[in-house]
Amino acid sequence: MTAVADSPVTPAERSTVRAACPQDCPDTCAMLVTVAEGKAVEVKGDPDHPFTNGGLCVKVNNYLDKVYDPGRVLFPLRRTGPKGSGRFERITWDAALDEIAARFTAIAEEHGPEAIMPVSYLGTQGILNGLNVGDPFFAKLGATVAERTYCDSGACTAYAMTIGDTAGVDPESLVHSRFILVWACNIMSTNLHLWPYIAEARRGGAKVVVVDPVRTRTAAAADQHIALRPGTDGALALAMANVIITEGLTDDDYIANHTVGYDAFVERVAQYTPEWAEIETGVPADTIRTLAREYAGAQPSVIRIGVAIERHAGGGQTVRALACLPGLVGAWRKPGGGILQLPLWAFPVNWGAFMHPEMLTPGKRVVNQFQLGEALTGGLALDPPITALMVYNSNPVVVCPDQDTLIEGLKRDDLFTVVSEQFMTDTAEYADIVLPATTQLEQDDIMFSWGHLYVTYNHRAIDPIGEAVPNTELFRRLAARMGYTEPVFRRTDQEMIAEAFDWSHPHMAGITVESLKERGWQRLNVAPPESYAPHAEGNFPTASGKAEFVASAAAGGNFVLPLFRQGSNDHQPGQPVDPLPHYIPPRESVHTDPELAARYPLNLLTPKAHAYLNSSFGNLTFHRQVQKEPNVLIHPDDAAARGIGDGDPVRIFNDRGEFTVLAKIDDAVLPGVVVSSLGGWRKHSKASATLAAVTPTAFADLGNAPTFSDTLVEVEIA
Numbered sequence: 001m002t003a004v005a006d007s008p009v010t011p012a013e014r015s016t017v018r019a020a021c022p023q024d025c026p027d028t029c030a031m032l033v034t035v036a037e038g039k040a041v042e043v044k045g046d047p048d049h050p051f052t053n054g055g056l057c058v059k060v061n062n063y064l065d066k067v068y069d070p071g072r073v074l075f076p077l078r079r080t081g082p083k084g085s086g087r088f089e090r091i092t093w094d095a096a097l098d099e100i101a102a103r104f105t106a107i108a109e110e111h112g113p114e115a116i117m118p119v120s121y122l123g124t125q126g127i128l129n130g131l132n133v134g135d136p137f138f139a140k141l142g143a144t145v146a147e148r149t150y151c152d153s154g155a156c157t158a159y160a161m162t163i164g165d166t167a168g169v170d171p172e173s174l175v176h177s178r179f180i181l182v183w184a185c186n187i188m189s190t191n192l193h194l195w196p197y198i199a200e201a202r203r204g205g206a207k208v209v210v211v212d213p214v215r216t217r218t219a220a221a222a223d224q225h226i227a228l229r230p231g232t233d234g235a236l237a238l239a240m241a242n243v244i245i246t247e248g249l250t251d252d253d254y255i256a257n258h259t260v261g262y263d264a265f266v267e268r269v270a271q272y273t274p275e276w277a278e279i280e281t282g283v284p285a286d287t288i289r290t291l292a293r294e295y296a297g298a299q300p301s302v303i304r305i306g307v308a309i310e311r312h313a314g315g316g317q318t319v320r321a322l323a324c325l326p327g328l329v330g331a332w333r334k335p336g337g338g339i340l341q342l343p344l345w346a347f348p349v350n351w352g353a354f355m356h357p358e359m360l361t362p363g364k365r366v367v368n369q370f371q372l373g374e375a376l377t378g379g380l381a382l383d384p385p386i387t388a389l390m391v392y393n394s395n396p397v398v399v400c401p402d403q404d405t406l407i408e409g410l411k412r413d414d415l416f417t418v419v420s421e422q423f424m425t426d427t428a429e430y431a432d433i434v435l436p437a438t439t440q441l442e443q444d445d446i447m448f449s450w451g452h453l454y455v456t457y458n459h460r461a462i463d464p465i466g467e468a469v470p471n472t473e474l475f476r477r478l479a480a481r482m483g484y485t486e487p488v489f490r491r492t493d494q495e496m497i498a499e500a501f502d503w504s505h506p507h508m509a510g511i512t513v514e515s516l517k518e519r520g521w522q523r524l525n526v527a528p529p530e531s532y533a534p535h536a537e538g539n540f541p542t543a544s545g546k547a548e549f550v551a552s553a554a555a556g557g558n559f560v561l562p563l564f565r566q567g568s569n570d571h572q573p574g575q576p577v578d579p580l581p582h583y584i585p586p587r588e589s590v591h592t593d594p595e596l597a598a599r600y601p602l603n604l605l606t607p608k609a610h611a612y613l614n615s616s617f618g619n620l621t622f623h624r625q626v627q628k629e630p631n632v633l634i635h636p637d638d639a640a641a642r643g644i645g646d647g648d649p650v651r652i653f654n655d656r657g658e659f660t661v662l663a664k665i666d667d668a669v670l671p672g673v674v675v676s677s678l679g680g681w682r683k684h685s686k687a688s689a690t691l692a693a694v695t696p697t698a699f700a701d702l703g704n705a706p707t708f709s710d711t712l713v714e715v716e717i718a
């Protein structure tokens with residue numbers, strides 16, 4: 001077997017190794033790992049890293065518990081009992097690779113390679129081991145193309161349509177903001193290290209407003225909380241535009257010089273009055289007026305949108321409307337003004353070297369991972385049907401909607417399933433072969449960030465435990481066993497690191513692999529936070545070079561960016577898209593579907609858990625103690641109407657399925673809204689189901705985004 005990584009590990013010494021948190025989290029914390037005699041003995045935040053500032057978070061503080069957990073999968077395993085029984089025997093890597101290669105080859109010959117489907121997401125977000133690590137392998141194999149639109153695909157489509165793939169506001173420049181509008185983002189749990197910048201802005205007099213149906217930790221810490229009905233954000237944003245225009249609060253010079261389509265926008269938003277929006281959102285018209293006045297008047301103002309903003313039928317158009325607001329009021333003029341979504345776009349990642357889109361066969365079948373259950377059970381009428389799955393970097397049983405159908409599919413005896421994992425997850429339990437994966441301490445990687453402007457290097461700190469391998473090595477081994485000889489399948493990790501970025505890009509000036517290895521992290525070569533205002537003079541990376549109220553990119557219809565579709569841009573033109581922002585109400589609401597709402601009157605939200613990272617850490621004792629037993633927040637009125645007491649086990653159900661958790665009576669949620677956090681494992685649940693049993697597979701309007709927030713349910717005592 002080839003060596004798994006190239007960094008030297010010197011077991012005898014006590015040393016400190018520079019590392020990077022691998023989790024799918026905007027903060028990408030720089031870590032310091034202390035190693036003594038080959039064992040990692042401490043993991044902490046790097047006190048010098050501006051964003052991390054020495055602190056990690058409740059999820060990763062105890063990372064060593066994860067690395068050395070006795071439940072780690074450390075050797076290849078083959079199933080010995082029925083699917084889902086959890087009975088496996090240890091086998092050698094050779095035996096595992098032989099079996100996988102033989103099965104993949106036989107299936108491809110018998111049914112065509114599209115009968116094989118990869119399933120993956122962001123267990124780690126390192127450039128080497130993350131999103132695209134398997135893409136060249138499955139492209140060469142000719143497998144079904146996996147569409148992975150779990151996270152921000154719709155918001156990114158909408159954002160790019162409006163202002164292009166710009167990094168937007170530098171999170172660190174939020175200290176200069178005068179008005180901070182946090183929209184569908186629970187920063188205290190999901191982007192913790194941004195809060196100190198917001199707190200500093202507040203000390204300087206900035207007002208912080210949170211728009212969320214729930215009084216979260218973040219909403220409670222803000223100056224104002226605006227609680228609206230889930231999925232009606234577009235109405236609120238468009239009504240803000242209406243007020244700003246009607247009351248003459250616009251920056252006319254900025255609009256004239258740096259935007260296109262303003263007149264049509266004015267005409268469009270005339271109908272979206274605050275009184276109309278009050279009916280839709282439940283937010284009083286006067287509150288909307290005051291919000292619009294303050295947002296426009298206190299410059300620079302910034303909107304921080306969370307990923308949760310996209311998760312309803314009109315999520316894309318909601319982001320279209322929100323991305324128009326900064327142009328309307330000239331917020332982009334100063335550092336700390338504009339919209340903050342994903343500064344990821346500032347990183348010149350050499351995506352092509354990892355995705356290899358040219359290796360994909362044109363016209364290859366695309367299946368969205370939300371529809372995995374249907375794909376496996378005949379619902380999509382696929383020809384050929386899926387007869388092999390390879391899952392890595394993901395735990396679809398917990399994170400995919402339509403859980404019952406997915407389990408039914410995974411139980412199929414004629415389905416050959418391979419899962420590469422660190423732990424025996426709910427998904428791995430259904431595998432035929434389980435392959436052991438390393439943790440971040442056991443592998444080299446290099447990281448972009450979607451929450452700040454620093455590149456971070458991750459040195460391997462310890463040798464892989466057991467026979468675990470990094471994903472890079474997994475695909476090298478698989479490719480070799482399949483007889484693939486292209487250079488892309490033989491690159492070492494260090495060769496991949498050398499290809500990770502376009503090092504000649506101006507943003508990488510002064511940054512090399514060597515300097516990163518030594519220092520651990522470096523800020524991109526962009527303006528410092530106090531002068532970072534890339535759109536002060538327009539310069540948007542759109543077709544017109546301006547912020548587009550009328551989006552020229554809408555001409556081709558709805559689209560999914562290649563980042564979210566295994567590198568593929570090859571698809572039928574999407575559904576037509578109105579080039580002007582407009583309101584699309586939630587699909588499942590009392591306004592749009594009164595019949596459904598009569599049966600299922602409560603809107604379920606399934607946001608992130610404080611102590612888990614998606615479903616990662618959901619198996620660890622410490623994290624489960626912090627997170628406590630899965631519950632559902634329910635308003636006292638809704639609980640009383642159903643005779644539900646605090647702590648009662650309750651059944652949450654709709655036509656798609658049901659799950660059982662404990663009731664937590666709490667007026668932090670609006671009446672009509674219930675909240676249960678994502679991440680608890682099915683095997684630890686009551687009644688063998690998690691919230692994914694009730695969430696829909698339907699797409700939102702743009703980018704095939706999920707509609708997790710667009711879910712009506714009923715709750716009753718179990």
Ligand SMILES: Nc1nc2c(c(=O)[nH]1)N[C@H]1C(S)=C(S)[C@@H](COP(=O)(O)OP(=O)(O)OC[C@H]3O[C@@H](n4cnc5c(=O)[nH]c(N)nc54)[C@H](O)[C@@H]3O)O[C@H]1N2
Nearest residue numbers: 184185186190230231306307308607608610612613614709
């Ligand atoms: N602790 C922790 N941190 C994480 C993660 C984790 O699992 N746990 N996951 C990481 C990942 S992958 C991501 S994508 C980010 C996501 O981070 P966020 O964008 O913060 O996403 P969520 O926590 O899902 O939801 C944020 C808030 O949106 C609200 N919300 C839900 N629906 C609506 C709506 O229709 N309108 C409005 N206005 N608000 C709504 C919820 O009540 C919630 O408080 O977090 C990352 N960080």
Ligand SMILES: Nc1nc2c(c(=O)[nH]1)N[C@H]1C(S)=C(S)[C@@H](COP(=O)(O)OP(=O)(O)OC[C@H]3O[C@@H](n4cnc5c(=O)[nH]c(N)nc54)[C@H](O)[C@@H]3O)O[C@H]1N2
Nearest residue numbers: 121122123124151392393394395399420437606614615616
């Ligand atoms: N209802 C609902 N559903 C959601 C969401 C929601 O808010 N509500 N959020 C959505 C979002 S934003 C996201 S990003 C997705 C997240 O979906 P996923 O990315 O699938 O997230 P995890 O559940 O953390 O699963 C990652 C798995 O990868 C494994 N892993 C970690 N590192 C490695 C490695 O190096 N190699 C291998 N082979 N495996 C590794 C971990 O052990 C873990 O089991 O979920 C989506 N689903």
Ligand code: SF4
Nearest residue numbers: 021025028029057060
């Ligand atoms: S999960 Fe996020 S906040 Fe926690 S250590 Fe990792 S990057 Fe930092």
Ligand SMILES: [Mo]
Nearest residue numbers: 024150151307
């Ligand atoms: Mo995500």
